[in-house]
Amino acid sequence: MSKGSVRKLAVPPISMNEEPQEKEKAICGQCSAEFEKRRRNQKFCSDACRKNAHQKRDGKENPRNSLMSPSKRRENELFFDTNRRIAEDIYTRPPCERFDYVAGMIEAARSGHGKLRALLMNKLLLFPDYDMRGLFHRNCPAAYLTTSQIASVFCGLAWKAEQSVVTIYI
Known part of the structure; x- marks a missing residue:
């Protein structure tokens, strides 16, 4: 537009006498x-x-699952690797030290460690498919439990809680 020209409005201004239209x-x-x-x-x-x-x-x-998303695949790999590492840490300790280690792990989850809590409450780890051997220490479901199962057994022994009540304690 040139200097001093007047721009025309596409919509005429509302006069003061008209009532506003009701909104749809x-x-x-x-x-x-x-x-x-x-x-x-x-x-x-x-x-x-x-x-x-x-x-x-x-x-x-665009589902965010391990098949479609590389970042979700990596996140899941880290999650299940953490499960295997904790299980390895538990099973390589002498049996007399395991109880205290698991008690400390559960206390950390209860006091706000979100990732550990998610690991201990994961349904896939609590009720695993025994054909998924990678979930277990040394890939041996016949001899070892997952980290979530270990915590569940501990809760049952320590607090005499049933399986359905255990998730409340964690």
Whole structure:
């Protein structure tokens, strides 16, 4: 535009005499709450619902699992390697030291060590498929337990807790 030219507005200004139009109501596509649209094409009641819907849709199109995601594959490898290392640490100790070691491990999980807690409560490690030999110390499911199973047995012995109650203690 040249200096001094006037720009024409595409939408005529609203006069003071006109009443404002009622906003259109809609149902949120994520949480099903009713809301007033701020734009004609608005589908969600808030930014949080819009982002959650996108993440849910993106998760279906691009699943974050070990098969599809190298970063998730690496994360899972580290998780299960940690299980094997802790099991090795337990089984290489003399039997008289194992009880105290497991007690310390459970206490650390209870006091806020999130990764250790996730390891001890992992369902795949608590109820393993015995054909997945890599979950066990020395790849031997017949002779060894997973770290989660060791912690579960410890809770049963130390607190005389049933299997269903053990996860509450950890």
